[in-house]
Amino acid sequence: MPALNSNLRINGDRLWDSLMEMAKIGPGIAGGNNRQTLTDEDAEGRTLFQNWCESAGCTMGLDQMGNMFATRPGSDPEALPVYVGSHLDTQPTGGKYDGILGVLGGLEIINTLNDLNIKTKHPIVVTNWTNEEGTRYAPPMLASGVFGGVHTQEWAYDRVDADGKRFGDELVRIGWRGDEKVGERKMHAFFELHIEQGPILEAENKDIGVVTHGQGLSWTEITIIGKDSHTGSTPMHMRKNAGLAMARILENVDEIALSHAPHAVGAAGHIDVYPNSRNVIPGKVVFTVDLRSPELAVIDDMEQRLMSGAKKICDDMGLEVSFEKVGGFDPVTFDEKCVSSIRNAAERMGYSHMNIISGAGHDACWINGVAPSAMVMCPCVDGLSHNEAEDISKEWAVAGADVLMHAVIETAEILT
Numbered sequence: 001m002p003a004l005n006s007n008l009r010i011n012g013d014r015l016w017d018s019l020m021e022m023a024k025i026g027p028g029i030a031g032g033n034n035r036q037t038l039t040d041e042d043a044e045g046r047t048l049f050q051n052w053c054e055s056a057g058c059t060m061g062l063d064q065m066g067n068m069f070a071t072r073p074g075s076d077p078e079a080l081p082v083y084v085g086s087h088l089d090t091q092p093t094g095g096k097y098d099g100i101l102g103v104l105g106g107l108e109i110i111n112t113l114n115d116l117n118i119k120t121k122h123p124i125v126v127t128n129w130t131n132e133e134g135t136r137y138a139p140p141m142l143a144s145g146v147f148g149g150v151h152t153q154e155w156a157y158d159r160v161d162a163d164g165k166r167f168g169d170e171l172v173r174i175g176w177r178g179d180e181k182v183g184e185r186k187m188h189a190f191f192e193l194h195i196e197q198g199p200i201l202e203a204e205n206k207d208i209g210v211v212t213h214g215q216g217l218s219w220t221e222i223t224i225i226g227k228d229s230h231t232g233s234t235p236m237h238m239r240k241n242a243g244l245a246m247a248r249i250l251e252n253v254d255e256i257a258l259s260h261a262p263h264a265v266g267a268a269g270h271i272d273v274y275p276n277s278r279n280v281i282p283g284k285v286v287f288t289v290d291l292r293s294p295e296l297a298v299i300d301d302m303e304q305r306l307m308s309g310a311k312k313i314c315d316d317m318g319l320e321v322s323f324e325k326v327g328g329f330d331p332v333t334f335d336e337k338c339v340s341s342i343r344n345a346a347e348r349m350g351y352s353h354m355n356i357i358s359g360a361g362h363d364a365c366w367i368n369g370v371a372p373s374a375m376v377m378c379p380c381v382d383g384l385s386h387n388e389a390e391d392i393s394k395e396w397a398v399a400g401a402d403v404l405m406h407a408v409i410e411t412a413e414i415l416t
């Protein structure tokens with residue numbers, strides 16, 4: 001296999017233009033994106049991606065969870081493909097790069113190999129995983145989870161959104177339910193490029209994050225039942241204030257996470273208050289507590305303390321409380337050989353780099369269970385993500401895609 005030439009680089013202008021073009025689909029209200037999974041905007045983004053892949057000579061596969069697989073043939077059709085990708089769906093107030101950089105970075109590899117007429121032994125497959133965000137349909141990484149054998153397809157199809165629409169029905173409605181059985185594809189390896197979504201790489205002035213691990217996640221949905229009553233005429237001692245109980249529980253979440261500093265984190269991003277009227281004591285609240293840590297024992301401890309603390313708070317206030325685990329995955333250790341190919345690529349091209357643990361969950365976390373996987377990260381401005389102001393420099397995007405390409409074609413065994 002010829003040595004990988006450090007001058008072998010992607011076309012940064014083409015990558016950046018494709019990011020800006022995709023960002024026009026499902027625009028947000030403040031410069032970012034709202035292209036939530038299985039919406040018409042998601043369908044439009046998928047169509048654009050498919051058109052680009054076919055223009056690059058790829059054939060598109062589609063499985064029963066809507067996962068997309070654009071294949072560039074290798075010299076050996078029997079060789080297991082090297083997969084590379086991420087997700088095109090966004091948060092409701094998402095940025096232009098979370099997930100999208102990994103999908104379009106994978107496509108840019110195909111375009112660059114075509115430009116230079118480079119062949120590889122293994123086929124290369126660019127992938128868009130359905131519903132990575134988990135915001136419209138919990139849990140996150142739903143379709144890569146089905147692919148990885150973590151969830152059944154039937155369970156995934158039965159997930160409903162806030163309007164009661166079933167995942168399976170919406171997938172059919174937008175016309176992106178394929179026939180291919182999920183998880184039958186075998187992979188030689190999987191690589192994912194993603195923005196860090198945290199402040200470390202920028203603060204350390206590093207171009208590249210070599211992701212050695214992904215922290216684990218726990219999502220617990222808590223329902224508290226009190227009693228609706230008048231905010232003015234109900235004496236304080238007679239109130240059954242579900243909102244107050246939630247506030248006390250969230251204060252405790254902060255203390256629990258801080259007790260496991262510096263890595264553990266905890267918060268609630270999803271909160272529904274009923275009846276959510278200015279002059280009614282909330283008789284019901286439903287909220288999801290998101291706990292994360294690189295250590296499984298810490299996640300278990302935080303979960304236990306969350307529930308025991310919430311139970312005590314509600315018992316003391318005479319309120320009912322119930323818990324449902326709506327998402328979770330253990331901490332992940334990525335494949336050492338794949339991780340090394342990323343580190344060597346950064347070295348080869350002179351990009352500054354450091355090892356990093358992913359704070360966010362990613363499709364690679366589930367795929368790592370069925371194929372050797374690893375991730376490349378690039379910095380993002382102020383570490384901000386899941387916010388329409390999410391921003392990266394073109395240089396960071398190019399560095400990440402350059403390293404991704406070298407790792408992918410080294411693993412795919414470049415021939416010319």
Ligand code: HGY
Nearest residue numbers: 132133134140360361
């Ligand atoms: O929640 C996560 O970590 C991912 O952004 N879906």
Ligand code: MN
Nearest residue numbers: 098099132194
């Ligand atoms: Mn993402």
Ligand code: MN
Nearest residue numbers: 091098133386
């Ligand atoms: Mn995200």
